[in-house]
Amino acid sequence: MTSGHLNGELAIVGWLEQAIGKLPSPWILGPGDDAAILRQEPGHDLVFTTDMVLENECFRLGEAGPALVGRKALAVNLSDLAAMGAKPVGCLVSLALPKDEGPGLAEELMKAILSLAGQFNCPVAGGDTNTWRGPLAVSVTAIGKIPAGKAVRRHGASPGDLLFVTGPLGGSILGHHLNFMPRLDLGAIIRESHASAMIDISDGLSLDLWRLCKASRCGAMIHAERIPISQDAHRESELHAAGLRPSTPLMHALNDGEDFELLFALPQENLAGLMSTWPASSPKPAIIGRCTNEQTMLIEYPHGLIEPLEPHGWVHQFGQK
Amino acid sequence: MTSGHLNGELAIVGWLEQAIGKLPSPWILGPGDDAAILRQEPGHDLVFTTDMVLENECFRLGEAGPALVGRKALAVNLSDLAAMGAKPVGCLVSLALPKDEGPGLAEELMKAILSLAGQFNCPVAGGDTNTWRGPLAVSVTAIGKIPAGKAVRRHGASPGDLLFVTGPLGGSILGHHLNFMPRLDLGAIIRESHASAMIDISDGLSLDLWRLCKASRCGAMIHAERIPISQDAHRESELHAAGLRPSTPLMHALNDGEDFELLFALPQENLAGLMSTWPASSPKPAIIGRCTNEQTMLIEYPHGLIEPLEPHGWVHQFGQK
Numbered sequence: 001m002t003s004g005h006l007n008g009e010l011a012i013v014g015w016l017e018q019a020i021g022k023l024p025s026p027w028i029l030g031p032g033d034d035a036a037i038l039r040q041e042p043g044h045d046l047v048f049t050t051d052m053v054l055e056n057e058c059f060r061l062g063e064a065g066p067a068l069v070g071r072k073a074l075a076v077n078l079s080d081l082a083a084m085g086a087k088p089v090g091c092l093v094s095l096a097l098p099k100d101e102g103p104g105l106a107e108e109l110m111k112a113i114l115s116l117a118g119q120f121n122c123p124v125a126g127g128d129t130n131t132w133r134g135p136l137a138v139s140v141t142a143i144g145k146i147p148a149g150k151a152v153r154r155h156g157a158s159p160g161d162l163l164f165v166t167g168p169l170g171g172s173i174l175g176h177h178l179n180f181m182p183r184l185d186l187g188a189i190i191r192e193s194h195a196s197a198m199i200d201i202s203d204g205l206s207l208d209l210w211r212l213c214k215a216s217r218c219g220a221m222i223h224a225e226r227i228p229i230s231q232d233a234h235r236e237s238e239l240h241a242a243g244l245r246p247s248t249p250l251m252h253a254l255n256d257g258e259d260f261e262l263l264f265a266l267p268q269e270n271l272a273g274l275m276s277t278w279p280a281s282s283p284k285p286a287i288i289g290r291c292t293n294e295q296t297m298l299i300e301y302p303h304g305l306i307e308p309l310e311p312h313g314w315v316h317q318f319g320q321k
Numbered sequence: 322m323t324s325g326h327l328n329g330e331l332a333i334v335g336w337l338e339q340a341i342g343k344l345p346s347p348w349i350l351g352p353g354d355d356a357a358i359l360r361q362e363p364g365h366d367l368v369f370t371t372d373m374v375l376e377n378e379c380f381r382l383g384e385a386g387p388a389l390v391g392r393k394a395l396a397v398n399l400s401d402l403a404a405m406g407a408k409p410v411g412c413l414v415s416l417a418l419p420k421d422e423g424p425g426l427a428e429e430l431m432k433a434i435l436s437l438a439g440q441f442n443c444p445v446a447g448g449d450t451n452t453w454r455g456p457l458a459v460s461v462t463a464i465g466k467i468p469a470g471k472a473v474r475r476h477g478a479s480p481g482d483l484l485f486v487t488g489p490l491g492g493s494i495l496g497h498h499l500n501f502m503p504r505l506d507l508g509a510i511i512r513e514s515h516a517s518a519m520i521d522i523s524d525g526l527s528l529d530l531w532r533l534c535k536a537s538r539c540g541a542m543i544h545a546e547r548i549p550i551s552q553d554a555h556r557e558s559e560l561h562a563a564g565l566r567p568s569t570p571l572m573h574a575l576n577d578g579e580d581f582e583l584l585f586a587l588p589q590e591n592l593a594g595l596m597s598t599w600p601a602s603s604p605k606p607a608i609i610g611r612c613t614n615e616q617t618m619l620i621e622y623p624h625g626l627i628e629p630l631e632p633h634g635w636v637h638q639f640g641q642k
């Protein structure tokens with residue numbers, strides 16, 4: 001971890017080291033050296049994920065403000081940990097800060113990151129702070145742990161497994177994509193209930209279901225009326241009603257993305273176990289359909305109409321890598 | 322790890338998953354899921370470092386070309402692992418690619434990263450590929466391992482310890498900053514020889530020595546004629562000779578940065594052990610001076626003149642965090 005050459009960057013790095021403080025066990029060393037040190041815990045696997053959020057692609061800095069941008073940069077990574085059934089261990093945060101912004105930007109970003117990190121016991125173990133003549137970029141790497149061999153991957157679903165989502169979908173552009181809660185607690189419960197496959201819905205239900213099916217070499221039949229549709233999906237549909245490409249709330253729930261709910265498959269015999277351990281404080285997950293042994297995705301509408309479900313924005317080619 | 326919404330990005334991600342292939346043990350799962358999975362090895366600590374390289378700050382894409390940029394992005398992180406005495410375990414690579422460049426840019430970057438990664442047994446375990454309307458940014462997180470409790474930090478040096486550097490310094494802007502070899506083998510040998518503190522020289526000998534001294538709560542006396550000065554430091558001095566701010570080769574060796582040699586402290590009684598295990602293929606490390614119990618840095622010139630050594634670009638304030 002280096003700090004660049006500018007006094008401004010060095011000042012930010014100094015502030016950060018103070019703000020982060022001493023890390024809890026199993027971290028032996030946090031920021032301030034060439035690398036952070038983690039003592040290994042036998043009996044666990046570690047999982048690693050990394051995501052960048054980029055100005056004008058993933059957020060508009062002027063609209064969202066630095067706090068929600070920093071929060072999102074960590075939250076999307078925590079969502080990936082949740083999708084494996086992992087518990088956070090820590091994270092590393094790299095910033096590319098526009099030179100025409102003051103050090104206040106870094107401070108606001110990092111305060112929001114440290115706040116969410118504290119909420120999920122995911123200490124910031126290091127990072128890299130830079131300024132440049134480019135837009136804001138925040139790159140986070142998150143580390144999680146899982147009892148050895150127990151990670152829930154995308155590829156374990158079998159025909160007949162039930163398909164679930166943990167919450168309402170669609171219209172996240174109206175705000176949810178910036179303030180969603182990563183489903184870490186639910187991810188761990190789903191793992192302990194022996195889910196066969198899991199993914200977080202980052203690119204839209206239709207595309208992420210396609211990924212899960214492709215990895216598992218199965219298909220899916222889902223039921224339109226069982227898909228939980230968010231209020232924002234309805235609002236988005238209304239906003240588009242007068243436009244050139246009117247859309248239904250269902251279309252937004254299927255294709256919008258950045259819901260960061262969990263999509264998972266579970267053998268039917270594990271259903272009772274899942275429901276008995278589901279936290280009372282969380283709405284029950286919605287059963288949206290089943291895995292099938294056809295290598296295709298279908299959606300059934302009320303009154304029995306069945307149509308192919310296309311993964312939005314992607315040419316549907318099963319069987320190809 | 323997500324892939325964004327564009328078919329272009331999805332195509333790059335597909336290419337990458339093919340190019341990376343199956344990871345060696347102790348990786349259980351590489352790219353293509355929500356997170357990569359690493360089986361823990363008892364008896365080892367893990368170390369984590371992250372560095373971003375940014376267009377027009379750390380490189381000029383037109384001059385360096387994508388291959389050297391990709392190489393540098395990984396190499397600076399490997400240098401941080403070397404500075405702890407660690408052995409690489411793997412890395413994660415995130416790309417922010419300018420939209421006006423074709424997918425060839427990502428391919429050239431990643432080929433160079435995979436080549437260096439292969440050379441140092443540091444498999445690419447995951448990443449995040451994005452396109453945006455900004456300059457090129459490459460963010461790498463590297464993971465290394467060290468026998469438990471044996472990491473060489475910055476803070477262990479004591480008065481009397483000898484100070485070493487592993488190679489010639491200065492003038493890296495002429496090319497060395499793009500094609501240096503991370504000193505991983507030497508870092509491990511230095512650790513095994515019971516060095517008391519170590520840092521890689523990324524921001525210049527004077528500043529990085531200051532960091533080592535500050536962390537160790539000691540000072541240093543170094544000897545100008547013992548500092549190994551690179552040919553490029555001489556060339557840089559010649560290039561500046563006719564300019565407004567002429568410089569000596571020594572000034573470049575002290576202050577230029579991006580040498581990525583190792584600076585370390587070693588108790589004198591461990592010197593024989595270090596020299597007996599030093600690889601015959603590497604030039605012997607230069608003993609540039611000693612740690613002192615004054616909290617200040619001094620440099621002695623031939624004929625006995627002694628002056629304070631200022632960390633370049635940084636207000637010298639010992640005792641302050």
